[in-house]
Amino acid sequence: MVSKTEEAQVNRLENQVDNGGGGAWEYLCLVRKLKLRRSDKVLKHGLSILNDPSKRSSLGHEEWTLYEQVAIAAMDCQCLDVAKGCINVLQKKFPGSKRVGRLEAMLLEAKGSWAEAGKAYSSLLEDNALDQVIHKRRAAMEKAQGNLSGAIECLNKYLEIFMADHDAWRELAEIYVSLQMYKQAAFCYEELILSQPTNPLCHLAYADLSPKRSPLRACEAAGCHCSCSNMEPDGNKKDSAP
Amino acid sequence: MAEDLVLDTAIRDWVLIPLSVVMVLIGVLRYFVSKLMRSSQLPDAKIVKEGQVIVRARNLRAGANFIPAKSFRARRAYFSNEENGLLFVPKGQAQNAQAQMFSDPNMAMDMMKKNLSMIIPQTLTFAWVNFFFSGFVAAKIPFPLTQRFRSMLQNGIDLSTVDVSYVSSRSWYFLNLFGLRGLFSLILGEENAMDDTQRMMQMGGFGFDPSKGMLYWYSLGQRDGGKIIQSLWLGEEHTVLVTNLIGMWVASSGSDCQMLALYQIFVVLCLVRSSIFVPIG
Numbered sequence: 231m232v233s234k235t236e237e238a239q240v241n242r243l244e245n246q247v248d249n250g251g252g253g254a255w256e257y258l259c260l261v262r263k264l265k266l267r268r269s270d271k272v273l274k275h276g277l278s279i280l281n282d283p284s285k286r287s288s289l290g291h292e293e294w295t296l297y298e299q300v301a302i303a304a305m306d307c308q309c310l311d312v313a314k315g316c317i318n319v320l321q322k323k324f325p326g327s328k329r330v331g332r333l334e335a336m337l338l339e340a341k342g343s344w345a346e347a348g349k350a351y352s353s354l355l356e357d358n359a360l361d362q363v364i365h366k367r368r369a370a371m372e373k374a375q376g377n378l379s380g381a382i383e384c385l386n387k388y389l390e391i392f393m394a395d396h397d398a399w400r401e402l403a404e405i406y407v408s409l410q411m412y413k414q415a416a417f418c419y420e421e422l423i424l425s426q427p428t429n430p431l432c433h434l435a436y437a438d439l440s441p442k443r444s445p446l447r448a449c450e451a452a453g454c455h456c457s458c459s460n461m462e463p464d465g466n467k468k469d470s471a472p
Numbered sequence: 473m474a475e476d477l478v479l480d481t482a483i484r485d486w487v488l489i490p491l492s493v494v495m496v497l498i499g500v501l502r503y504f505v506s507k508l509m510r511s512s513q514l515p516d517a518k519i520v521k522e523g524q525v526i527v528r529a530r531n532l533r534a535g536a537n538f539i540p541a542k543s544f545r546a547r548r549a550y551f552s553n554e555e556n557g558l559l560f561v562p563k564g565q566a567q568n569a570q571a572q573m574f575s576d577p578n579m580a581m582d583m584m585k586k587n588l589s590m591i592i593p594q595t596l597t598f599a600w601v602n603f604f605f606s607g608f609v610a611a612k613i614p615f616p617l618t619q620r621f622r623s624m625l626q627n628g629i630d631l632s633t634v635d636v637s638y639v640s641s642r643s644w645y646f647l648n649l650f651g652l653r654g655l656f657s658l659i660l661g662e663e664n665a666m667d668d669t670q671r672m673m674q675m676g677g678f679g680f681d682p683s684k685g686m687l688y689w690y691s692l693g694q695r696d697g698g699k700i701i702q703s704l705w706l707g708e709e710h711t712v713l714v715t716n717l718i719g720m721w722v723a724s725s726g727s728d729c730q731m732l733a734l735y736q737i738f739v740v741l742c743l744v745r746s747s748i749f750v751p752i753g
Contacts, residue, residue, distance in 0.1 A: 359517060360517055360520055390521075391517065391520065391521050391524065392520070392521075392524050393521075393524045393525065393527075393528045394523075394524040394527035394528050394531075395524075417543070420539045420543050421528075423535060423538045423539060424528075424531040424532055424534075424535040424538070424539065425528075425531045425535075427534070427535040427538050433538070
């Protein structure tokens with residue numbers, strides 16, 4: 231989760247860059263560090279750096295990280311030719327690299343050729359069976375195709391090995407909620423609460439879930455809301471009656 | 473009561489500064505060599521899973537108050553169930569894990585390489601300092617010291633009336649050894665191989681290897697203290713660290729400087745032994 235100061239810093243940098251001031255590279259680094267999803271801004275400012283040869287050479291060896299970031303942002307914004315261009319550049323520089331192979335598989339996924347992307351991911355997994363990103367991309371592919379039960383299966387298999395990954399637990403919880411499997415979703419939210427007890431959103435989500443499961447659990451909901459409001463001094467003080 | 477000795481400035485120019493410069497250069501060299509020699513090791517699925525299990529179990533212990541009692545009990549049973557609990561490692565199997573690590577050549581080689589890259593430059597530099605820079609007073613420590621430190625800090629100086637604050641270059645070497653860590657983290661970035669002093673303090677222990685099945689200790693805590701949420705593992709961790717620190721203090725304040733050399737040999741042996749046992753996770 232992004233802290234308040236970091237979020238303020240990102241917004242400030244974003245304003246600065248949007249209005250023509252410098253600092254695009256710091257903005258991109260911060261977005262990459264905090265793993266935010268601001269693909270249009272990243273694409274715009276990243277391309278402005280990459281297309282300018284002097285700025286590009288001033289980056290040194292971080293240029294390739296920027297290419298990767300811009301490629302992913304382009305795929306998110308569906309500018310597939312931009313992504314293809316970036317991936318080609320990376321391929322020329324690092325032939326046979328697993329990271330570039332991953333980007334290519336993501337490009338196939340973005341184009342919508344699910345079967346080929348699935349094959350590419352499987353072959354990448356053969357080389358390195360413990361690549362977390364590839365496992366998660368497979369689950370994302372299933373979800374994008376609308377196959378929620380397949381996504382659940384993928385995520386469950388992933389979580390059997392990597393059970394401390396709270397992002398995956400949150401994703402699984404959301405899928406369960408969308409399928410109205412509240413008992414399983416509650417289990418996932420409990421895992422989230424255990425790994426991040428200071429994050430009020432997990433408590434809120436868990437509390438919202440409790441009344442749906444049974445009226446008895448609404449008492450738990452009140453307890454959760456109280457513990458959540460204890461955390462956030464200026465947040466919403468929900469004290470829902472059972 | 474101390475007569476002030478006037479030290480030649482040539483000592484500063486030709487002993488203190490070159491020694492520091494040499495140590496910095498050797499550190500940088502070691503960093504690059506370790507980067508070159510680092511073999512990319514594919515993580516073992518079992519080890520990764522065990523590490524994650526431990527993180528999850530630790531979270532469960534820490535946040536037990538936030539989830540309903542029934543869920544907590546269900547999870548605890550999942551981890552410490554006698555038949556198929558994730559953390560349950562019967563005594564026999566824990567020993568097997570060690571034997572397996574013994575026979576796993578890759579891991580052992582890796583650990584050995586890392587430790588050797590630390591020991592060899594240290595030993596060589598120490599020998600070089602002793603050979604070239606012994607027999608004279610190198611520096612004065614700004615605060616007064618007791619007589620017990622005389623043998624450790626003044627080993628080349630055979631006058632017993634010189635104030636203990638006047639030390640030989642060997643102590644300058646040790647000062648640099650522990651003090652340049654901060655400098656290295658500045659110039660080499662965060663991830664550098666220079667935290668060997670840290671590793672030395674953690675692993676140069678007195679016979680206790682913390683990696684003797686993290687799961688084993690965890691399962692003991694869960695099984696024996698089922699109702700009591702007691703961090704047996706954390707207790708063990710702290711005991712290890714304290715034991716090591718006491719050991720280092722005992723060895724370094726010995727009355728004979730040979731004790732220091734003995735301690736170094738002991739550290740080497742322990743490192744060799746404990747380098748075979750790679751901590752899980």
